[in-house]
Amino acid sequence: MxxxxxxxxxxxxxxxxxxxxxxxxxxxxxxxxxxxxxxxxxxxxxxxxxxxxxxxxxxxxxxxxxxxxxxxxxxxxxxxxxxxxxxxxxxxxxxxxxxxxxxxxxxxxxxxxxxxxxxxxxxxxxTQLKTWCGATVDYESNTVSNHVGSIELSKNEFFILKRLIERKNKIVTRDDLIRSLWEDERFISDNTLTVNVNRLRKRLDELGLGADEVRKLAESSQHSSQQISEIVVEIQKEMDRTSTAMNGVMEEVKDGLTVANETKTHFQEIIQSTNQVAEQIESMAATSEEISAEVEQVSASFNEIAVIAENTSDSAQDVAAASEEQLATMEEVTSSAQYLSQMATDLRELLSKFKV
Structure with missing residues (x-):
């Protein structure tokens, strides 16, 4: 299908x-x-x-x-x-x-x-037959033949050669081959790949062909490894620079944390002082309320005294009026007493005349 x-x-x-x-x-x-x-x-x-x-x-x-x-x-x-x-x-x-x-x-x-x-x-x-470098490559029998003769390759050797033919005039790295072999379920290591490549070169040399193609693979593999090493070195340098930068950042973060802790302590002190002031204000407010209550009591007492004073003033005025009336009566009594005393004197004098 x-x-x-x-x-x-x-x-x-x-x-x-x-x-x-x-x-x-x-x-x-x-x-x-x-x-x-x-x-x-x-x-x-x-x-x-x-x-x-x-x-x-x-x-x-x-x-x-x-x-x-x-x-x-x-x-x-x-x-x-x-x-x-x-x-x-x-x-x-x-x-x-x-x-x-x-x-x-x-x-x-x-x-x-x-x-x-x-x-x-x-x-x-x-697809069963391919022509490569003047030789016939049989995909079915894993053989390569030309006018010199014919050779039969192992499965891994033939797979590598087939990959080179498919990628003609292109660089095929060791990583490409290992990846392709693993995808084809041919689980080989890097050392095994080296052995197979060297063996393939020797087998192709028997027919007088293909050495350049395999040599390109080896050179490209070496070049690829060198590039990878250079990349690893650059990555390591970048990691070192990043680590240095991170250390600087960490120091700044530590300094920032120290300042933050100091600021936090300062704010805690301010909050504590504010709480104390608030308590004092509340105490003063309570005292003010007590004083206000006492002032109200004193004001009430003064009001009572004022009422009493007003009442006393009215009584004093009444007493003064009564005293004036009594004084007038006493004056009248005194005047009457003087008149009676004069009359008594006159009577005594009259009596004395009658005795004579």
Whole structure:
């Protein structure tokens, strides 16, 4: 069953494409995260890709370019754009066909079948044999042969050679090979890789070919290791600078904490003094209330005294009036007494005359 990956953000259209292609026994996968299209492509390993131009984050041209860096899988563009430039660009980026929306599903199915038939029929005939440096490399028997003779390689040796052929004119580092071997479930160490590379060089020397290719691998590996060492040194220097900066920051933080603690202590003292002042104010307020109460009592007493004084003044006036009346009566009595005394004197004198 062929696997088809559909990179389309229109969920309705994707569902319809999946339903129609499933009827033709195709295994259809969509994209769940349009920021990680290449990761999902690597995970599904489809036999054909259908891609739209207008997509979230990056357009279809971008993902076509990225896919072509990893695989020669057939790609069909499916887009509503009708400008010739879009069609030309898609082909230049490595697409195999361009279908304009709206389209008929029978046309889409026919193009998919034609592309898969052409690609896989050709592949089935050609993929078992490769020509490299004038020699024939048989992928099925793990053999390399030329006019000098024929050699059979081990699985790991042949895997390394196959990787070099696939990445012709490109640097293949030890990390690339180890990663590829692990992904192929060939769990080898760095030392084992060195042994296999040296053995492959000797085997290829028997046919008088391939030494330069393997030497490039060794040189690139050495160069890569040197670059890694230099990067590690730079990272260590950066870490030292960062550590120094962090130490400075820590000292500043410690100083800041010391100042903060001193400020905290000072504020605590201020708060304590404020509380004491508040207590004193409350005490003074209580005393003021007591004094105010006493003042009110004294004021009440003065009011009472004033009332008594007013009453006493009225009584004194009454007594004075009575005294004046008594004084007048006494004067009258005195006057009457004087008159009676005069009359008594006169009577005595009269009596004395009668005695004579």
């Amino acid at each position: 062929f696997k088809i990956m559909v990179i389309e953000d229109d969920h309705t259209l994707f569902s319809e494409i999946k339903e129609r292609l499933s009827q033709w026994s195709y295994d259809v996968h969509g994209v769940s995260n349009f920021e990680k299209v290449i990761e999902e492509f690597t995970s599904h390993k489809p036999d054909l890709v259908i891609i739209d131009i207008q997509l979230p984050k990056f357009d279809g041209f971008h993902w076509c370019r990225i896919i072509r860096q990893h695989s020669n899988v057939p790609i069909i563009f499916l887009s509503s754009r009708d400008h010739p430039t879009d069609m030309v660009m898609s082909m230049q980026l490595g697409a195999d066909d361009f279908i304009q929306k709206p389209f008929h599903f029978d046309v889409l199915v026919a193009k998919i079948q034609a592309i898969l038939r052409r690609v896989h029929n050709y592949t089935s005939e050609q």
